[in-house]
Amino acid sequence: MVVKIISILVLLTVIQMSAGLDTGLGKTPAMGWNSWNYYGCNINEEIVRETAQLLISTCLAKKGYVYVNIDDCWQKERDVNGRIVDDKEAFPFGMKELADYIHSLGLKFGLYSNAGTMTCQKRPGGLNYEDIDAQTYTEWGVDYLKYDNCFNEIFLVK
Secondary structure (H helix, E strand, C coil), X not given: CHHHHHHHHXXXXXXXXXXXXXXXXXXXXXXXXXXXXXXXXXXXHHHHHHHHHHHHHCCCHHHCEEEEEECCCCEEEXXXXXXXXXXXXXXXXXXXXXXXXXXXXXXXXXXXXXXXCECCCCCECCCCCHHHXXXXXHHHXXXXXXEXXXXXXXXXXX
């Protein structure tokens, strides 16, 4: 009986100690807002900025809702160097500026991309552009990447 009690106490001590360890993992899952379910392709910079401000003003950010994620339809094309180009009509100041603004509020910035030749909405996909996209997203300050799998040629092979 004494051994069982000591075992339980040791286990509880280990659990309590591990709860305080800094493992680099978040204390909550990645929580925040994603543009897709309500806006779909009707997303723009103004909506994203207003939503970021609402996460602050409603105190949702204090509860852990810190990601502001733009889903499909922010990308327009690829330039001559293969670099992804955002839709300047919807995002006139660009993704770097928008990420900087979101970070200034203490929030995190997320984008959507795709492992196929096109996104699910037939915008430029990431297949064969993984390195340049990773570099671009890093330069822009992207904290989170939702990576979909539409039009992935790997799965089209018979």
